[in-house]
Amino acid sequence: MRHIVVSILYGHFLLRDAWCDAGDDRESYRDSEGHVAGASTYQIVVRAPADPRSVGLELRVWGGEPEPDRGSWDECRQLDLHCPTGELLVEQITAGAAAEVALPQDAGVYGVRVHRSGYGDAQTFLVDLWWQTPxxxxxxxEDFYGDLP
Known part of the structure; x- marks a missing residue:
């Protein structure tokens, strides 16, 4: 479990594979309309209503799908995320990574459950992440790193 403070710029932050951000073409942002989060193959947009300066994020990584959190949440959405590198970034728009997480199960398709409660500067987020399939x-x-100079 990691506790992270995320700076919010432009009303959202991202969860994405460390290298594979290709092909999103704002798909994840459009998918997030009216929801706490939206996804494309390699990226998840997490919305923070009322554009707070920063929010608290609790990130939990599980070996398998966890039971739904029984906390009091205003919103929750479950999505899939492909992580070819096995490294996840919590990215602040125009401000870089708030956190880098080496996923213990390495590369694969991950289930992601995003929860939000509160409003404005009092918002908190919980993200549960678990390995699903190769x-x-x-x-x-396979040659992802081999393509780099």
Whole structure:
């Protein structure tokens, strides 16, 4: 479990694979309309209504799908995220990474459950993340690091 303070710029922050941010084309942002979060293949947009300066985030990584959190949450949404590198970033828009997380199960498709409570500067978020399956064969970028100079 990690507790992270995330600076909010432009009303949201991202959860994404450390290297694979290609092809989003604002798909995750559009998918988040009217929800706490939205996803594309490699990225999740997490919305923070009322554009607070910062929010608290509790990030929990599980070996399998956890039971739904029984806390008092205003919103919750479950999504999938592909992580070809096995490294997750909590990214602040225009301010870089608030946290880098090496996922213990390494590369794969992860389930992500995003919870939000509160409003404005009193918002808090809980993200549960768990490994679901290996990456699909057409998404398995075995030579990912080999392509880098």
């Amino acid at each position: 990456l699909p064969p057409d998404d398995d970028d």
